[in-house]
Amino acid sequence: MNELKMKVYQAAIVSLKTKSELLSEERVKIIESILEEEKNSAGDKYETSREMITQDLNSLEKQIQQNKNDLEELYRLFSIKDTPIIVQEGALVKLGTDWFLIAVSVGKINTEGISVFLMSKNSPLGSLLIGKKKSDPVDFRGKTQRIEELF
Incomplete structure (x- = not known):
C-alpha cells in the first residue's frame, strides 16, 4: 500500500474514533439530563422538556x-492492500x-500537509470516478480534469 494512502486511512480512522468519543460523551450528558429532569418533574413543562431531550438522544444514537x-467500512477498505488499476472503493x-479517498462520506481530513476529501462511491463525483484509470479525463460541474494519481 502506498505510504500516503496508508497515512490518509490512519488519519481518517483517528478522526472517526475521536468523533466517536465526543458522541459518547454527549450521550452521557443527555442521559444525565434525562435523569435530572425526572427529579424536577413539573407537569406538562416536564413532559415537553423530556420529549425534546429524548429526541436529541435518538438523533445522537443515529x-x-x-x-x-463508517469506521467499520474504513477498516474493511484499509485491509485491501492492492493498488487498483481503476478507481474503485478504497482508492x-x-x-x-485535489485528493479524494473513495470510502465513506465524512468530509475533509488533513495529513502530511495535504487535504483529502473522503467521499462515498455513490456521491456525484464518486460515481463519476468509479471505473476510470490514471490520466482519464473527468467532467464534473462544467470542469474537465485528469486523474493525476491513483493508489
Whole structure:
C-alpha cells in the first residue's frame, strides 16, 4: 500500500474514533439530563422538556451508529492492500490538484500537509470516478480534469 494512502486511512480512522468519543460523551450528558429532569418533574413543562431531550438522544444514537458503520467500512477498505488499476472503493485519487479517498462520506481530513476529501462511491463525483484509470479525463460541474494519481 502506498505510504500516503496508508497515512490518509490512519488519519481518517483517528478522526472517526475521536468523533466517536465526543458522541459518547454527549450521550452521557443527555442521559444525565434525562435523569435530572425526572427529579424536577413539573407537569406538562416536564413532559415537553423530556420529549425534546429524548429526541436529541435518538438523533445522537443515529449519529453514533453511522459513525460506527463508517469506521467499520474504513477498516474493511484499509485491509485491501492492492493498488487498483481503476478507481474503485478504497482508492486514493488525485483529480487535478485535489485528493479524494473513495470510502465513506465524512468530509475533509488533513495529513502530511495535504487535504483529502473522503467521499462515498455513490456521491456525484464518486460515481463519476468509479471505473476510470490514471490520466482519464473527468467532467464534473462544467470542469474537465485528469486523474493525476491513483493508489
